Amino acid sequence: MKYTLVAWMRDTPGVLNRVSGMLRRRNFNIDSLQVSHSETPGISRMTFVVAGDKRVADQVVKQLRKVVDVTAVEDITDQLAVLRELALIRVRTTTATRGEIVQFAEIYRAQIVDVSAESLVVQAVGTEEKVDSLIEFMKPFGIEEMVRTGRVALCRGDNRSKPEKLSTSVFKATARLNGSGRG
Amino acid sequence: MAIAKREPIDSGYDPGPLEMTGSQMIWESLLREGIDIVFGHPGGAILPAYDALAPYEADGRIHHVLVRHEQCAAHMADGYARATGRVGVCIATSGPGATNLVTGLATAQMDSVPVVAITGQVPTNLLGTDAFQESDVVGITQPVCKHNYLVTDIAELPLVMKEAFYIAREGRPGVVLVDICKDTQNAAGVFRYDFDIDLPGFEPWPEYNAEALQAAADLLNRAERPLILAGHGIHLSYTSEELLKLVEKAEIPVVTTLLGTGNIPETHPLSLGMGGMHGEAFANRAVQACDVLVAMGMRFDDRITGRLDRFAANAEIVHFELDRSEVGKNIVPDVAVIGDLAETLPAFLPLIQERHHSDWVQELNVWRAETNEADIIQYEVEELIPPFVIRQLWHATERTDKRVIVVTDVGQHQMWESQYYIHEEAGMLLTSGGLGTMGYALPAAIGAQMSDPHALVWCVAGDGGFQMTLQELATIQQEKLSVKIAIINNGFLGMVRQWQQIFYEKRYVGTPVLSPDYVKLADAYDIPAAVVRHPSEVVPALEQAHATEGPFLIDFQVKEEVNVYPMVAPGAAVDELIRRPKPGYAQGYSGVQPSW
Numbered sequence: 052m053k054y055t056l057v058a059w060m061r062d063t064p065g066v067l068n069r070v071s072g073m074l075r076r077r078n079f080n081i082d083s084l085q086v087s088h089s090e091t092p093g094i095s096r097m098t099f100v101v102a103g104d105k106r107v108a109d110q111v112v113k114q115l116r117k118v119v120d121v122t123a124v125e126d127i128t129d130q131l132a133v134l135r136e137l138a139l140i141r142v143r144t145t146t147a148t149r150g151e152i153v154q155f156a157e158i159y160r161a162q163i164v165d166v167s168a169e170s171l172v173v174q175a176v177g178t179e180e181k182v183d184s185l186i187e188f189m190k191p192f193g194i195e196e197m198v199r200t201g202r203v204a205l206c207r208g209d210n211r212s213k214p215e216k217l218s219t220s221v222f223k224a225t226a227r228l229n230g231s232g233r234g
Numbered sequence: 235m236a237i238a239k240r241e242p243i244d245s246g247y248d249p250g251p252l253e254m255t256g257s258q259m260i261w262e263s264l265l266r267e268g269i270d271i272v273f274g275h276p277g278g279a280i281l282p283a284y285d286a287l288a289p290y291e292a293d294g295r296i297h298h299v300l301v302r303h304e305q306c307a308a309h310m311a312d313g314y315a316r317a318t319g320r321v322g323v324c325i326a327t328s329g330p331g332a333t334n335l336v337t338g339l340a341t342a343q344m345d346s347v348p349v350v351a352i353t354g355q356v357p358t359n360l361l362g363t364d365a366f367q368e369s370d371v372v373g374i375t376q377p378v379c380k381h382n383y384l385v386t387d388i389a390e391l392p393l394v395m396k397e398a399f400y401i402a403r404e405g406r407p408g409v410v411l412v413d414i415c416k417d418t419q420n421a422a423g424v425f426r427y428d429f430d431i432d433l434p435g436f437e438p439w440p441e442y443n444a445e446a447l448q449a450a451a452d453l454l455n456r457a458e459r460p461l462i463l464a465g466h467g468i469h470l471s472y473t474s475e476e477l478l479k480l481v482e483k484a485e486i487p488v489v490t491t492l493l494g495t496g497n498i499p500e501t502h503p504l505s506l507g508m509g510g511m512h513g514e515a516f517a518n519r520a521v522q523a524c525d526v527l528v529a530m531g532m533r534f535d536d537r538i539t540g541r542l543d544r545f546a547a548n549a550e551i552v553h554f555e556l557d558r559s560e561v562g563k564n565i566v567p568d569v570a571v572i573g574d575l576a577e578t579l580p581a582f583l584p585l586i587q588e589r590h591h592s593d594w595v596q597e598l599n600v601w602r603a604e605t606n607e608a609d610i611i612q613y614e615v616e617e618l619i620p621p622f623v624i625r626q627l628w629h630a631t632e633r634t635d636k637r638v639i640v641v642t643d644v645g646q647h648q649m650w651e652s653q654y655y656i657h658e659e660a661g662m663l664l665t666s667g668g669l670g671t672m673g674y675a676l677p678a679a680i681g682a683q684m685s686d687p688h689a690l691v692w693c694v695a696g697d698g699g700f701q702m703t704l705q706e707l708a709t710i711q712q713e714k715l716s717v718k719i720a721i722i723n724n725g726f727l728g729m730v731r732q733w734q735q736i737f738y739e740k741r742y743v744g745t746p747v748l749s750p751d752y753v754k755l756a757d758a759y760d761i762p763a764a765v766v767r768h769p770s771e772v773v774p775a776l777e778q779a780h781a782t783e784g785p786f787l788i789d790f791q792v793k794e795e796v797n798v799y800p801m802v803a804p805g806a807a808v809d810e811l812i813r814r815p816k817p818g819y820a821q822g823y824s825g826v827q828p829s830w
Contacts, residue, residue, distance in 0.1 A: 060435065061434075061435065064384070065372065065373075065376075065384075068373070068376070069376060072376055072377060073377075076377050106562060106566065109562060110559070110562065110563060113558050113559035113561075113562075114559050116435075116437065116558070116559070117557070117559050118435070119380070119381040119401060119433060119435055119436050120435055121435045122434045122435040123434075123435070221404065221438060221439045222400070222404065223404060223438070223439050223574070224348075224403045224404045224405075224407070224438075225403060225404070227472070227576070228319060228320060
């Protein structure tokens with residue numbers, strides 16, 4: 052099973068390293084990880100695809116929440132969401148094959164974004180399955196170079212709840228030590 | 235022998251914004267956090283901070299303890315923090331100074347101990363150039379810290395310092411490291427400390443769910459064979475009194491983890507002592523036979539659970555825990571109560587019915603009697619064996635009216651201490667449980683003693699671990715401390731030797747360890763010492779140690795190949811125990827006895 056997780060984090064130096072280091076250290080199996088800006092300045096948005104069972108996905112969520120710079124985490128696997136990936140594929144062409152490649156691209160609603168004498172670059176946007184499938188069709192022509200962004204996801208609808216901020220500051224341990232709290 | 239008095243940490247001192255250097259800001263932050271002691275070692279990149287320390291040291295506001303190795307600075311801060319509940323602070327220079335801290339920081343983090351580490355870093359213009367004594371300290375320490383910072387801008391320093399203490403102290407305690415570039419220490423800026431902490435991603439105190447608490451109570455109220463498994467969280471939340479009330483209200487036996495030692499007095503009839511790999515047979519049997527297991531403030535470490543799929547297989551499991559990531563990590567509980575035990579336990583108490591579980595407790599007592607009958611102490615009195623030493627140490631400390639803190643190292647003696655010392659209260663045993671760091675005891679004992687000069691602090695270490703950090707004997711003398719040291723000297727790295735004996739057909743590779751003459755060694759540091767070779771010498775030596783002002787070292791030259799029993803082999807279920815050899819068996823006996 053694949054789980055789609057979204058995490059929001061303060062855009063501090065090293066935050067990607069904190070998150071990726073934690074995932075590696077705890078031996079989680081991550082299929083893809085994508086980082087970008089979010090709608091809030093100073094907050095980055097990370098999309099993860101996690102392979103494993105529900106328990107593993109829950110652990111990833113909990114461990115992510117523990118990273119101090121991570122402000123919110125959501126498992127959107129069971130939510131209605133738009134899941135997309137972008138791929139740029141440079142395919143070898145000859146005069147004989149160019150037309151066929153363009154036809155395939157059209158079927159997949161992919162675009163030709165660069166053309167040269169011996170190759171062209173196909174830009175595909177869609178689910179991973181769709182991109183996988185297009186790549187399979189392109190393989191016989193010869194894929195010279197390829198880049199995929201990994202999954203990005205956005206929940207559908209406009210009334211979905213935004214993940215709340217995890218907490219506000221509570222000086223409980225401090226109060227306890229000062230004798231004004233419990234214990 | 236009262237529990238540590240928790241002194242106010244809020245000095246209330248804040249004269250408002252002041253112009254000063256980054257170095258001064260470090261010390262000013264510490265004052266505002268109520269810190270009056272730091273453990274450290276100077277060096278090039280932290281020199282500005284040390285220079286700025288002079289006036290604070292001169293008027294006694296901050297005391298600096300010079301260590302002989304930075305690892306020990308972290309262990310001392312750890313020992314200080316465990317003994318007081320306050321944040322321990324250690325300080326080191328860049329590069330090797332900082333990397334030397336790592337073991338100590340990992341030790342503290344694994345055991346949820348609040349420590350703030352301050353390290354110097356090369357100037358910002360040299361960052362990333364492989365400059366002299368440069369290392370990526372934030373990168374290196376990230377996996378062993380709750381959080382860490384690299385400060386390159388003087389404007390950020392005050393807030394970072396405040397956040398560091400906040401994060402280390404609040405919620406499940408842990409380690410925060412602040413790495414400060416040398417030019418940032420030298421830079422001037424405006425210092426203020428009245429910031430609001432705004433860390434939206436840091437959730438130290440999750441609110442507990444009342445329904446989950448009720449569900450947990452329903453389970454426990456229905457139980458015929460209930461058991462509590464109490465961990466470090468009880469002590470961290472100062473709830474051992476509430477735990478005792480709960481235990482007595484519903485007659486529930488208690489097994490503790492190593493760090494939960496003393497959560498209820500070990501003389502209490504419902505205390506079963508420590509469970510797990512070297513827990514007593516009756517404690518582990520109770521875990522396997524209970525029908526409801528209530529785990530409190532613990533994380534189901536492999537040393538306590540043994541083989542996971544057979545752990546408490548007949549029980550429904552309730553997990554009280556502050557750190558939600560610990561819930562479901564190793565054991566998936568039937569009911570989880572996520573929250574602060576200081577809130578959940580008092581709220582739980584009224585939901586629990588007053589009742590007796592006499593049959594269950596009676597059964598446990600039969601198992602206990604059977605274990606006591608096989609007790610090694612009763613028939614090995616001619617030779618000096620470690621359990622006897624530990625038991626006599628307990629008798630000796632029992633008679634004092636001082637607060638007693640026992641600090642153990644890692645290995646056989648650590649387990650014997652756990653088994654044969656009778657702990658009456660939470661927090662009196664300091665030990666490296668999670669990371670299992672040899673060399674921990676001496677520096678941690680120094681840290682504990684620094685926090686309470688009137689306490690009777692016993693450092694109990696093996697000859698292997700003691701030799702890892704014995705250079706801190708000099709620190710004891712430089713600080714004029716009265717740490718008492720017991721070396722359980724068996725000429726081996728004992729626990730490893732035990733594993734070699736049992737699992738590697740007695741091939742003792744790398745485990746015979748030569749010791750110096752510890753009496754001469756102590757003498758070189760001007761520390762009085764004694765050597766003990768026979769059981770009859772144990773009590774007089776302990777009495778001499780207690781009668782001597784200042785530090786005292788005893789080299790207990792114990793019988794070599796003695797094993798810690800019972801033992802659960804790694805990967806075995808906790809009721810598949812290797813039991814203590816019965817009378818008549820040779821001590822070197824290595825066969826696996828049937829579990830009975």
